[in-house]
Amino acid sequence: MSRKRTTVALLAGLALAWISAAPADAGVKEDLDQAVKKIDKDLYEQSVADIRAWLDKRIEASGEFGVYSFGWSHLRIRGDVADLDLNRGGFADSAAQFLRAYEMLGGKKYLEAGLKTADFFLAVQEPAGHFPTGATVHRDGKIVAGGGKHAEPIVRMEDGYQFRPFCLLLYAWQLTGEKKYLDGAKRCGELITQRVMHPRWGYCPDIFDTRIEGDVTKQPDRHGDFGVQGGGSLSDYCTTDGFRMSVILYHLTKDKKYLARASGVGEWLIETQLGKGKVRGWGDNYNSKNQPVPSRNFEGVQIDPRNWNRFAGPLLVWFYAITGDQKYRTLFEESVDWMLSVKQPGGWAFEYTPDGRPCATLDHKLFLYSEPEEWPGGSKPGYIHDKVQMVDSVMIRDLLKSGGRDALRERFRGPGKYSDEQYLAARLAAAKRCTDENFQVKLQPLDLGDMSWIADGKYVMGKYQERVRLRPANPDAELPAKDAAGRVDLTRQSWKSPHAGYNIVPYGWAQWQYVWDANLAMGRIDADAAARGGIGLESERFVDPWDMMWHWESRLLDVEDWCDVPLGAAK
16 A cells, blocks of 8 residues: 555544545545635634733743743742753743744744744753753853752753653754754763663663763662662653653664664563562662662552553553564553552552552551551551553553554554645644534543542543633633643643643643644645654553644654564564
8 A cells, every 4th residue: 555545544544534535636625615614713813812822921921031831830030040940841841832833823933932942952951962950041141051959960861851852852953954953862862872771671760870981781770769870760751761762763863773772671661560460560660680679758669550551551552563572462451451450439559569469658668558557647548540540551452452453553653744635634624623513522621629530531521612712722811720730820721741640631722723723724734744743652642643732742753654663573
């Protein structure tokens, strides 16, 4: 089958019910023209005005410093100086939102706003290639790297410190062609893939000291509140981010050296699985011998259920899709079965022993749910949904049952480039999304309260256009509750950083999507911007491919098949 037909078939199969595989003829053009006429111009113009007002207020608030708030107090302006905590990579997310706004609305203002942050990251990039944990920006343009808990020769891998600035630089390069952004991303990627990742197992530690010659095998084997140094960590995306950087750099260069260490991650997941019998699960941190080790006062050596849907599950999905090795699918499906079997009405236990007993680590001590009288004063056994959900795992399991590996691989195909026919089909699909009054999408509830809905898969299904009309992208809009990440005021519509917890669709998503769809329908978004990336490197959530907001990291490159990675022989 030709590339053109394959891509069109993919789009049709990924819930894009309105995209036709028919060639671009007068009939398709006529359908598109009729659909465009039905777009509510008043709603469209008001939505554009709201989004511009919100973006402009953010530029007014901190644009002089070239960085933008994203929902936490990581940006503190004191007179002519701004102190930045670079945790969670949120400043990269905020800048990427400006770059996406440029692709959606045009004009240089938003492009320049996003590029200011990209230039900031180039300015603070350390000689070894990594990005620091903090910085100070002066109103006169002076930028000083430094801050956070660790000396700046230390590479902090968790919480998006490296991955998200790396992605932002590639996004800036994609839009401008300026080599400095590509060079900066490669410098970071070289350090992570050639030194920080383990040569045999591919894992990444929480921290890496660049002053020590050689790779991670030369680092001291330590663990504590900082995480692990010589070993490997699943926690907070350490190993996930290293793996994703490897795949991105391979697709960018086709150089297999970037995969040499990443290839071991799949085996590492099998080696570090802690469950016995039918129990399946992983700890947070491991030493250099792949033994679980404690870290923070609530991270012991037991199975942490949060590690499943956030880290181990997506990686197993990727390794099965790429290699076709049945052992990854088997471990994935066994893990899904066990996780579902231990779910309680309130969610999951804090931890589980390898034989499946609910437990918790409190102040570095292990407590069993079966012995509540032993728990420290004020503490009691409970079940959580915090960062644990099975919705996406079940969706992938069902996809594998119905279509096998072929169906899974199709998920990760991106259009790469649109032909004229595919571009028209995408425009027609967008036009129908923003004119169908009954079109429903998964939405964040306006009053959160009990968060059990996310773990149970009880999403709020709502009419797309009704949420658009709420106008929550308006900087002055009043909403009944702030969301789980505490975003209020200017940060209400911020894209989530990787550690936001639930990756819930934010309040103002519908307005952004509506403007994107309308502009795409009217041909105001070019074919390259509309096609770029596709599904890409999903982490926790498996989203609809037409969603213009989520996983902006997958829109960095024109990749037709993200699974075309030589990690192992397909079967």
